[in-house]
Amino acid sequence: METGFLQGNGIDVLPQFLTSLAIGLLIGLERERNPSAKAGLRTFALVSMFGTLIALLADKSATPWLIAIGLLAIAGMIVSAYLNTPTENNDPGTTTVAALLICYALGVLVWYGMSKLAVMIAITTTTLLYFKPELQGMSQRLSRRDLVSILQFSVLSFVILPILPDQTFGPYNAFNPHNAWMMVVLISGLSLAGYVALHWTGHRYGAPLLGVFGGLASSTATTMVYARHSKTNDSMCRLSAVVILIASQVVLIRLAVVSTLVSPALTGKLLPALALGLVCGLCVTLWSWSRLRTESDLPLPQTSNPTEIHAALGFGVLYAVVLLCSAWLTDIAGSSGLYIVAMISGLTDVDAITLSSLRLFSLDQLSANQAVASIAIAYIANMVFKFGMLLFIGGKTLAKHVAGGFAAMAAGVALGLLLL
Secondary structure (H helix, E strand, C coil): CHHHHHHCCCHHHHHHHHHHHHHHHHHHHHHHCCCCCCCCHHHHHHHHHHHHHHHHHHHHCCCCHHHHHHHHHHHHHHHHHHHHCCCHHHCCCHHHHHHHHHHHHHHHHHHCCCHHHHHHHHHHHHHHHHCHHHHHHHHHHCCHHHHHHHHHHHHHHHHHHHHCCCCCECHHHCECHHHHHHHHHHHHHHHHHHHHHHHHHCCCCHHHHHHHHHHHHHHHHHHHHHHHHCCCCHHHHHHHHHHHHHHHHHHHHHHHHHHHHHCHHHHHHHHHHHHHHHHHHHHHHHHHHHCCCCCCCCCCCCCCCCCCHHHHHHHHHHHHHHHHHHHHHHHHHCHHHHHHHHHHHHCCCHHHHHHHHHHHHHCCCCCHHHHHHHHHHHHHHHHHHHHHHHHHHHCHHHHHHHHHHHHHHHHHHHHHHHCC
């Protein structure tokens, strides 16, 4: 590159400087709109190109410490600007300072051939700067319970998971502590997303989103809550039915996401069954929704925090038990043993048998068809359990409104199995 640089008078490195210019202009454009910022379009563009220029000189002269000197020069310029001129509303300007330092570093990255990474970081930086009001509002809406949930999920993901051994134990080499806890983190993360969204949105967006977020957090808990409230009046009964149907369809989407993340090789086999169940159920749900004329106040599902240690441990134990039982019964009774486990465990929890089947498939202890069938059986068993629960709690009227949708979803999943 040095020879080309000398022979071409440096014109061949022009694309790097143009990329740096674009990065500086992008970040500077957002800062230009902020009246309290002491740096705007021109400053950010110059700082970014300065980073690329310093990196070029450091590279050609074999003096990498020039990059550190350039960083110190930018820092000195920033300190001088903010000490000599007070900012509006006593704003210390730390955000702009951090953005300038990042801009300089991105200019350096561009020279060293990491333009794509630099552009991605620049876009992310600009997004964070632009959405300051929304981020502040979001942080202010966080309750103590929300912060505790986030901290607990961080403990599950970044404290417990790294220290668990990544090796197999027990019969059939089916149990791996690291893998098992990874499944706990995955399910807790999905449930946490629904749990937080459910409490942030509250009653503001009506039945559809309550059904979606309730299904993410816990479709069984959502079914129980709305079954109890369905007896208020006929309108509430119909609304409860729609929420319950949507929550049960979200389970299908959730299973598709989990299978894609855990075992992408099985996704092509599993998706047709899940998609047919979703489409069939959606048709009935839309028909039920179209018949609603009035909307009552909807209660908020009282779901438990999915990131609490005892909840995570409970799911981890359930996953391990289902995994070992599935491997054992498959070994001694073939697919029929697996399907019995899927039917029993699916009554209360679809996630455990789903993850267990995916794990056994990855260990070549299950065929693709067996894994898909066990997941489908667990989902249908869970639908039967929830239907019995809402019939017992909500009564025959609610069961009548939900029966068509549940039957359509179960039939769609069953039809998908037949097409394997």
